[in-house]
Amino acid sequence: MKRKKLKVGIVGLTSCEGCQFSIMDLGNRFIDLLEYFEIVEFRLMEEKVFKTPEMDICFVEGSVVTKSNKKKVKEIREKSKVLVALGNCASMGGIHQIKNYHEPKKLIKNIYSNSDKIDNPNILNLGDIIKVDYTIPGCPINNLEFLKLVYTLIREIDFKIPNKPVCHECQSRGYRCVLMDGEPCLGPIVLGGCKAICLKSEMACQGCRGLFKGAQIKNHLDHLKKIGHKKEELDHVLEIYGLRDNIESIIN
Numbered sequence: 001m002k003r004k005k006l007k008v009g010i011v012g013l014t015s016c017e018g019c020q021f022s023i024m025d026l027g028n029r030f031i032d033l034l035e036y037f038e039i040v041e042f043r044l045m046e047e048k049v050f051k052t053p054e055m056d057i058c059f060v061e062g063s064v065v066t067k068s069n070k071k072k073v074k075e076i077r078e079k080s081k082v083l084v085a086l087g088n089c090a091s092m093g094g095i096h097q098i099k100n101y102h103e104p105k106k107l108i109k110n111i112y113s114n115s116d117k118i119d120n121p122n123i124l125n126l127g128d129i130i131k132v133d134y135t136i137p138g139c140p141i142n143n144l145e146f147l148k149l150v151y152t153l154i155r156e157i158d159f160k161i162p163n164k165p166v167c168h169e170c171q172s173r174g175y176r177c178v179l180m181d182g183e184p185c186l187g188p189i190v191l192g193g194c195k196a197i198c199l200k201s202e203m204a205c206q207g208c209r210g211l212f213k214g215a216q217i218k219n220h221l222d223h224l225k226k227i228g229h230k231k232e233e234l235d236h237v238l239e240i241y242g243l244r245d246n247i248e249s250i251i252n
């Protein structure tokens, strides 16, 4: 018997669209999904969507910045059986949420001459306003994790990302430990699954995938301070992908 196709949407809010492009990068593996999916909304494939359709699964990329983002995300939630946050912007606010940690009114004056007329709200992630069923972390996402989630949803089984830190993948690949060189690497407290891609280029992990469960956050931050990194410097690193809020709510 022919299986009924799932109605699927891929929606972008305020974002760089890099996570959606990661999906497109799957090439034929994305095309193969059309055996199971009817794509009902995907702006990268179709210019205009007039009305949010009913969806079995909706993947949402981007953070909530504008009034129309807010309206759209609430509509999507009402019309989707399963809602998936796609990437760091959707799950943690993205790089642009750095603004939230500073003085947004002062910042906007440095950018726009007519700043009084410009809406300047705090940047929100999806979980701030709606219920999120699953998250695919990262900036951008690992598109193989997207595929894995898709096939677990098709088979109606649960999706889990192994709860291991970035260090696990970094060291199993034999990369040089930049923490040992004094870099403020967040690998010991951040969820792996990115193949430690930054460490491949000897760039310290800045935490785009969020914390892993059970991370020894305080111990790691104390260690970074002990090797010479000041609190202000560490705060700036933790702000890049929105980790600072999460950490402060856990350790304060």
Ligand code: SF4
Residues within 6 Å of the ligand: 015, 016, 017, 018, 019, 020, 061, 062, 086, 087, 088, 089, 090, 094, 095, 138, 139, 140, 141
């Ligand atoms: S998470 Fe990163 S790659 Fe994905 S939309 Fe946001 S900024 Fe772009």
Ligand code: SF4
Residues within 6 Å of the ligand: 166, 167, 168, 170, 171, 175, 176, 177, 178, 179, 180, 185, 186, 187, 188, 196, 199, 204, 205
């Ligand atoms: S470089 Fe970073 S991710 Fe790799 S082992 Fe050292 S601390 Fe962990």
Ligand code: SF4
Residues within 6 Å of the ligand: 138, 139, 166, 190, 191, 194, 195, 196, 197, 198, 199, 204, 205, 206, 207, 208, 209, 210
């Ligand atoms: S190493 Fe860290 S910053 Fe780089 S992709 Fe992985 S989680 Fe993100």
